[in-house]
Amino acid sequence: METFVFFVAAAICLAGALGVVLSKNPVHSALSLVGTLFGVAVLFVAQNANFLAAVQVIIYAGAIVVLFLFVIMLLGVDRAENLSVDPLVGQRAAAIVAGVAIFALPVAALATTGWDATGAIANLGSVSDSAVPDVEGIGRVLFTRYIFALEITSILLAIAVVGAVMLAKKSPKAADMIVDLPARPTSTDADADAASADATSEEGTA
Amino acid sequence: MLLAAGVEPSWYLVLASALFAIGATGLLVRRNPLVMFMCVELMLNAVTLTFVTFSRMLDDIGGQAVVVFVLVVAAAEVVVGLGIIVAIMRRRPDATADDLALLKG
Secondary structure, three states: OHHHHHHHHHHHHHHHHHHHHHOOOHHHHHHHHHHHHHHHHHHHHHOOOHHHHHHHHHHHHHHHHHHHHHHHHHHOOOOOOOOOOOOOOOHHHHHHHHHHHHHHHHHHHHHHOOOOOOOOOOOOOOOOOOOOOHHHHHHHHHOOOOHHHHHHHHHHHHHHHHHHHHHHOOOOHHHHHHHOOOOOOOHHHHHHHHHHHHHHHHHHHO | OHHHHOOOHHHHHHHHHHHHHHHHHHHHHOOOHHHHHHHHHHHHHHHHHHHHHHHHHOOOOHHHHHHHHHHHHHHHHHHHHHHHHHHHHHHOOOOOHHHOOHHHO
16 A cells, blocks of 8 residues: 555656746746645655644645745746756756766665665654654654754744845845846847747736 | 565655755756746755655654754745845846856956
């Protein structure tokens, strides 16, 4: 049963990931991202991480992707990107080579260990012990061993809120500094704009 | 034959490295800042999957606790990053990552 679940969820994950990278329209990328996040949540459930699966769906699929879609709609950048133009000659081929290497290196390292984890000893609490639910185990670890890290994340969240408010203000100095970009009208931009105008109008009527 | 063997934990690790590689390739290939951001989320998800898998392989709840921190950092990162993207896109709706070269001096 777990094998079936694994292969279905893995197919959803990989299809969603490829959709994120290959979709011309950012909206389609965001919706593909939901597929990947859902597949990862299913794999969490398959590994008895029920709390994390719920958090994954609520925070990632519920909040973060909605934030992405909100920004896409707010800015009106839901236009197609011309993927056939290679802005830097050879960069795309180099990126694919780098991607294959990034995939192959961990798999090779895993193969040298005999497809098993290294022999570290568990000391923070058991996952398989059904007497202790995973929520209780995570909470116990967070508020004992990782208490300082937990406090630092609260500071991080406060800083993120302040930063977002500063960036979103109407005429903040920081935002003025980063948005004064030199104009760069090129022929490829004009082509992309013409293509995007069609896509935008289609989105509008849909 | 595969179906009879049952799920090896290492399969999850292979899947996670595939997800990470796809995200990294997308980050290098795409020019739209929003899509690049989604690729970063993809890579973060691959890492959380790795953490949960090792948590199960080693029977240690610590891996799942780290995933909570990853989620918090990802949320903070998305908030600030999207704020920056909104500030840029307001002025130049057609800006790509290639236009953001101010730090080159």
